[in-house]
Amino acid sequence: MKILNAQNIEVKYQAENGEITALHNIVFSVEKGEFVSIVGPSGCGKSTLLSVIAGLITPNKGSVEVCGEKVTGISQHIGYMLQNDNLLEWRTIWQNVLLGLEIQNKLTPQNKERAKKLLENYGLAGFEQKYPSQLSGGMRQRVALIRTLAVDPDILLLDEAFSALDFQTRLEVTDDVYSILKNENKTTLMVTHDISEAISMGDRIMLLSQRPASIKEIINVDFGTDKRIPTACRTTAGFTEYFDYIWKELKAYG
Amino acid sequence: MDKSTVSAERAVYLKKQQREKRLITLCRIGFLLLFIVLWELAAAVGWIDSFILSQPTRxxxxxxxxADNDLHLHIAVxxxxxxxxxxxxxxxxxxxAVVLWWSDFVSKVCEPYLVVLNSLPKIALGPVIIIIAGAGTKAIIFMALAISLVVTVMEMLSGFRSTSPELIKMAVTFGAxxxxxxxKIVFPANINTLFxxxxxxxxxxxVGVIAGEFLVSKAGLGYLIVYGGQVFKMDIVMASxxxxxxxxxxxxxxxxxxxxxxxxxxRYR
Structure with a gap:
């Protein structure tokens, strides 16, 4: 089932000193439950693409359909995770997790129960009354993910979501987040500048060209297993091949 | 921390800290006492004219x-x-500040006025305020308001504006x-700015109140100070x-x- 469908997206930015075309003729679709990594040269418009899908930016041309509905504003089908965990320091973990539901006026007992289950399932039981400053970086990122999952989005957008973490935490969080997302059967689009991260998590990798970005290639990633562990993938022979290929492609842009 | 687990080094450290704290308090009090004693002595010996510079005992x-003459009233006022x-x-x-934060347009329009109002000495408006509000308590409160208002607006606005854009974007993606x-974001993030x-x-x-009381008043500490000055009773001025x-x-x-x-x-931490 196609859950996301992007048609001929074009985005132009207007500034005082001119016009910049960020995205040009982007066409792709994503199946339910898929994990798509998006890589491209820095500044090519990867994050702009996510913003369009999330409804933060209206494209100048083309359209995005999520779950069969055209995106016209902030879509409730979509959960967005940014670079920092953006937990509110003055709220407890529990209050942080409920923020999205609060904003969307969906604080029903069922939804609260769901949020509680998520915390329990992913190793945060007993931390509800703690404050973000009392948690490790990895745990904070997990709380941020649960906050996003609590509103039950169909598609998750990760915008360099792990790049603020130190390397070791980052690897741990990658495994955590990947298993949570697969467990919850969520569709995910992840923008990253880390090629290894893109390969180890993605079912497919979308390679964008330089600005104005268009899709250069979509690469299928297959490690011959349905249940992969991202960090474990990094040591397989296939991984290096994917890495070299993408590295060469990116370098070709200079 | 559990007292039984305090190591010898830590005990020394804590003791040193405590000693320093005590020394600071002692010096503070000592300095004040020294000042009072010197002042009293200087006046008594005649190094300074106690009629002009007053003297602690006076x-x-x-x-x-x-205090017998309505001091509590002056303080209360x-x-x-x-x-x-x-x-x-x-x-x-x-x-x-909320209005200016809300509307970029309004805030851009108001900016030059805020800058001018901020640097203008509000006391210069004294006569105008007295004519508008009448020569009384109202004018004095108005003066206090005039002096504190613009600073509050500028301070709060810059606090609101410096709220992390990432936090705001996070809320926006939830449809806020x-x-x-x-x-949920901007105000709680700025509680510290507010205080x-x-x-x-x-x-x-x-400052506004005292300035106002200098200009128009029948009571208050500012009034006492002006009164003391006029009848050349420096003791009253100093006491006030x-x-x-x-x-x-x-x-x-x-x-x-x-x-x-x-x-x-x-529950900030």
């Missing part, structure tokens, strides 16, 4: 004298006027309306200034106390 005597100007300035200033962004501006404001509105300093300190501490209570409510 100030104490005056304090008791004035000044404190009331200050708190009224302070509260008005804080509330109106916050409201104005502007009102929710303010309520910092309140701490400045309590002093500023006191000392009470004023004490009142200012108490009100400042009051704001800090309020901050602690609110922070406990928000």
């Amino acid at each position: 100030i104490v005597k005056t304090l008791f004298n004035v 000044t404190v009331f006027e200050t708190l009224a100007g302070f509260a008005l300035g804080a509330v109106l200033g916050c409201i104005a 309306q502007k009102r929710q962004i303010f309520q 910092n501006s309140l701490k400045i404001n309590i002093g500023l509105s006191l 200034v000392i009470i004023l300093a004490a009142a200012a300190a108490v009100m400042y501490e009051g704001v800090i106390l309020l901050q602690r209570l609110v922070m406990r409510f928000y």
Whole structure:
């Protein structure tokens, strides 16, 4: 089932000193439950693409359909995770997790129960009354993910979501987040500048060209297993091949 | 920390810390006492003219004298006027800051006026204020308000604006309306800014009140100071200034106390 469908997206930015075309003729679709990594040269418009899908930016041309509905504003089908965990320091973990539901006026007992289950399932039981400053970086990122999952989005957008973490935490969080997302059967689009991260998590990798970005290639990633562990993938022979290929492609842009 | 687990090194460290703290308190009190004693001595020996510069014992005597003559009334008037100007300035200033934060257009239009109003000495408006508000308490409160308002607006606005854009974007992706962004992100993120501006404001509105009382008043510490000066009783002036300093300190501490209570409510860490 196609859950996301992007048609001929074009985005132009207007500034005082001119016009910049960020995205040009982007066409792709994503199946339910898929994990798509998006890589491209820095500044090519990867994050702009996510913003369009999330409804933060209206494209100048083309359209995005999520779950069969055209995106016209902030879509409730979509959960967005940014670079920092953006937990509110003055709220407890529990209050942080409920923020999205609060904003969307969906604080029903069922939804609260769901949020509680998520915390329990992913190793945060007993931390509800703690404050973000009392948690490790990895745990904070997990709380941020649960906050996003609590509103039950169909598609998750990760915008360099792990790049603020130190390397070791980052690897741990990658495994955590990947298993949570697969467990919850969520569709995910992840923008990253880390090629290894893109390969180890993605079912497919979308390679964008330089600005104005268009899709250069979509690469299928297959490690011959349905249940992969991202960090474990990094040591397989296939991984290096994917890495070299993408590295060469990116370098070709200079 | 468990007392039984304190190591010898830690005990030494703690002791050193405590000794330093005690020394600081001791020096503070000692300095004040030394100053009072020197002042008294200088006046008694005749190094300074106690008629002009007064003298601690005379100030104490005056304090008791004035205390019989409605001192509590003067204190109450000044404190009331200050708190009224302070509260008005804080509330109106916050409201104005919210409006300016809300609308970029309004804030761009208002910017030059704010800059001018901020650098204008509001005391210059004294005569205008007296004519508008009448020669009385109202004019004095107005003066306190005029002095504290613009600073509050500028301070709060810059606080609101410096709220992490990432936090705001996070709320926006959940579909937050502007009102929710303010309520759930921008305002709580700026509780500290609010109290910092309140701490400045309590002093500023006191300046406004005293200036106002210099111009028009029948009571208050500012009135006492002017009166003392006019009848050349420096003891009254000095005594009033000392009470004023004490009142200012108490009100400042009051704001800090309020901050602690609110922070406990928000459970800031």
